[in-house]
Amino acid sequence: MIGRLNHVAIAVRDLEAASRLYRDTLGASVSAPLAQPEHGVTVVFVELPNTKIEFLEPLGASSPIARFLDKNPDGGIHHVCYEVDDILAARDRLKAGGARVLGDGEPRTGAHGKPVLFLHPKDFNGTLVELEQA
Ligand SMILES: CC[C@H](C(=O)O)C(=O)SCCNC(=O)CCNC(=O)[C@H](O)C(C)(C)COP(=O)(O)OP(=O)(O)OC[C@H]1O[C@@H](n2cnc3c(N)ncnc32)[C@H](O)[C@@H]1OP(=O)(O)O
């Protein structure tokens, strides 16, 4: 079912500082900030040869990453994103197996313009899993 690792997401309080750190200290190629109000975050992507790092900063009063940052004030790895060939078939198979799909269970458009879903961290080794339609 799961394919390529599309990205590893790191939640931060200061997107600009994280971008500067990776660009200036690690010599990475970092995208411009992209507000995603429907997801309650602003993101930048660090392009790597084999995957991406997605930095997330809270956007708005009800950001889903707010509590994560309260618990991890320095920031931290927030989720991993795997690609799937058929996100609806993957969702239905996972639900049938008892996994919790977050939100209303319907895929939403993610930062790459593709449908995404999230699986509860408590069902996957304490790790929030995002699935993105390849
Ligand atoms: C623009 C889209 C972009 C993309 O790539 O396309 C994105 O990735 S958007 C990313 C931001 N959106 C989301 O994360 C949506 C899915 N997330 C959620 O719905 C929430 O974050 C949720 C439900 C996973 C956690 O919400 P919250 O932290 O408010 O709830 P709790 O504090 O009650 O947490 C419950 C329980 O889970 C543990 N937890 C929370 N977040 C994480 C995490 N990222 N990784 C691992 N564990 C996590 C939390 O510690 C609680 O555990 P407990 O033992 O009960 O304390």
Ligand SMILES: [Co+2]
């Ligand atoms: Co993501």
